[in-house]
Amino acid sequence: xxxxxxxxxxxxxxxxxxxxxxxxxxxxxxxxxxxxxxxxxxxxxxxxxxxxxxxxxxxxxxxxxxxxxxxxxxxxxxxxxxxxxxxxxxxxxxxxxxxxxxxxxxxxxxxxxxxxxxxxxxxxxxxxxxxxxxxxxxxxxxxxxxxxxxxxxxxxxxxxxxxxxxxxxxxxxxxxxxxxxxxxxxxxxxxxxxxxxxxxxxxxxxxxxxxxxxxxxxxxxxxxxxxxxxxxxxxxxxxxxxxxxxxxxxx
Amino acid sequence: xxxxxxxxxxxxxxxxxxxxxxxxxxxxxxxxxxxxxxxxxxxxxxxxxxxxxxxxxxxxxxxxxxxxxxxxxxxxxxxxxxxxxxxxxxxxxxxxxxxxxxxxxxxxxxxxxxxxxxxxxxxxxxxxxxxxxxxxxxxxxxxxxxxxxxxxxxxxxxxxxxxxxxxxxxxxxxxxxxxxxxxxxxxxxxxxxxxxxxxxxxxxxxxxxxxxxxxxxxxxxxxxxxxxxxxxxxxxxxxxxxxxxxxxxxxxxxxx
Numbered sequence: 140x141x142x143x144x145x146x147x148x149x150x151x152x153x154x155x156x157x158x159x160x161x162x163x164x165x166x167x168x169x170x171x172x173x174x175x176x177x178x179x180x181x182x183x184x185x186x187x188x189x190x191x192x193x194x195x196x197x198x199x200x201x202x203x204x205x206x207x208x209x210x211x212x213x214x215x216x217x218x219x220x221x222x223x224x225x226x227x228x229x230x231x232x233x234x235x236x237x238x239x240x241x242x243x244x245x246x247x248x249x250x251x252x253x254x255x256x257x258x259x260x261x262x263x264x265x266x267x268x269x270x271x272x273x274x275x276x277x278x279x280x281x282x283x284x285x286x287x288x289x290x291x292x293x294x295x296x297x298x299x300x301x302x303x304x305x306x307x308x309x310x311x312x313x314x315x316x317x318x319x320x321x322x323x324x325x326x327x328x329x330x331x332x333x334x335x336x337x338x339x340x341x342x343x344x345x346x347x348x349x350x351x352x353x354x355x356x357x358x359x360x361x362x363x364x365x366x367x368x369x370x371x372x373x374x375x376x377x378x379x380x381x382x383x384x385x386x387x388x389x390x
Numbered sequence: 391x392x393x394x395x396x397x398x399x400x401x402x403x404x405x406x407x408x409x410x411x412x413x414x415x416x417x418x419x420x421x422x423x424x425x426x427x428x429x430x431x432x433x434x435x436x437x438x439x440x441x442x443x444x445x446x447x448x449x450x451x452x453x454x455x456x457x458x459x460x461x462x463x464x465x466x467x468x469x470x471x472x473x474x475x476x477x478x479x480x481x482x483x484x485x486x487x488x489x490x491x492x493x494x495x496x497x498x499x500x501x502x503x504x505x506x507x508x509x510x511x512x513x514x515x516x517x518x519x520x521x522x523x524x525x526x527x528x529x530x531x532x533x534x535x536x537x538x539x540x541x542x543x544x545x546x547x548x549x550x551x552x553x554x555x556x557x558x559x560x561x562x563x564x565x566x567x568x569x570x571x572x573x574x575x576x577x578x579x580x581x582x583x584x585x586x587x588x589x590x591x592x593x594x595x596x597x598x599x600x601x602x603x604x605x606x607x608x609x610x611x612x613x614x615x616x617x618x619x620x621x622x623x624x625x626x627x628x629x630x631x632x633x634x635x636x637x638x639x640x641x642x643x644x645x646x
Contacts, residue, residue: 183533247435348535
């Protein structure tokens with residue numbers, strides 16, 4: 140094997156991918172935390188365009204003092220008919236840390252968006268995404284795929300010879316980079332009145348502002364699941380070595 | 391060697407492209423269009439959002455719905471400015487209670503500041519303007535949403551009647567519950583930005599801001615100032631001090 144081939148076989152990460160990785164890691168953690176704080180203000184999820192404390196919820200999450208509050212003063216119908224939508228005033232103090240929560244969420248979203256776009260541009264131009272991240276046809280061959288699954292089930296993960304990432308690893312990274320993170324961004328801006336005024340098709344695409352919010356929450360759970368598995372795999376396959384490779388580089 | 395050089399060239403291209411993009415964003419921020427009192431660390435993101443929205447978003451109309459989509463609608467924040475337990479209600483609340491007792495016949499909203507013809511308008515005066523009725527979604531920063539039918543006069547028509555001066559940049563709203571907030575002229579002149587006096591076919595209910603509230607369909611709900619008392623057109627940014635949301639860390643631009 141040539142010197143060049145050996146370098147590719149190692150887990151060497153170019154400086155720009157190391158930078159992008161850690162900016163993304165910190166951003167995703169801050170977004171996850173501030174997103175949770177924002178969700179605590181109204182821990183109910185809905186489908187469609189509308190959902191509020193006076194309408195049924197799809198899911199009510201037991202995550203804040205606002206969970207199952209139930210406190211509404213005199214309910215007034217808007218129309219003189221049965222089943223009319225109603226108005227009511229809230230009678231309980233709301234837990235709401237959205238002032239700094241929202242601003243920090245959006246500041247961090249800008250950081251992740253700009254980093255992500257730079258990463259994608261560099262990844263396409265340098266061939267990094269094609270060579271190392273996106274699964275190749277060979278990776279997806281049933282034999283290779285089933286072998287990688289079996290290795291994971293047996294907790295016997297090794298690196299594939301000649302390729303820094305295994306098939307499942309490539310699938311997971313690609314899924315996060317080209318599907319989950321863009322979906323998080325798109326469902327996020329679908330909650331913005333200014334953005335959907337400019338691009339109403341976003342509301343059609345996700346089935347409404349509240350559906351987008353619910354999908355945004357689903358993406359959050361998927362990303363947290365990925366993070367958990369990612370960290371477990373890093374620890375299981377050599378924490379010190381991976382951390383050195385991903386921070387100062389391994390050569 | 392050649393490969394390495396080619397990679398460097400590509401890298402240079404990327405760096406140049408990114409620097410160019412950054413330059414465009416920065417020049418967007420330095421046109422003097424941002425509110426001058428608007429700046430600490432968290433405000434960086436809000437400033438960037440404001441500049442990006444104003445530079446990049448095409449103009450359009452917020453989605454409008456059918457009557458069958460009208461939903462239940464919580465009334466939050468101030469629900470009665472005359473309530474003596476309201477912290478900011480001392481004098482304004484008394485005045486509001488008097489107007490309410492007279493079914494708002496003596497209510498006048500004043501338009502002042504950078505306008506050629508300052509003046510006051512009764513509800514009847516506002517209703518003589520061509521009215522607009524729209525069924526739109528209210529999006530609360532807390533995360534919930536509701537759909538209602540709003541009837542009112544486009545703020546732009548009232549501003550045109552008052553004759554905004556060429557240096558007008560912001561429209562400030564002072565409310566009977568002691569709160570205040572402002573919007574820029576782009577939001578103020580949006581055709582769906584209303585001074586609303588009707589909700590779901592009825593006079594605007596007190597808990598929802600009666601007799602007159604703002605509807606800004608391109609913004610989060612808290613920008614839709616309820617119980618409007620005075621409208622002041624300004625050439626400079628105003629943060630409304632403790633009467634405004636900025637004081638408590640909320641974004642001035644809440645389009646997202």
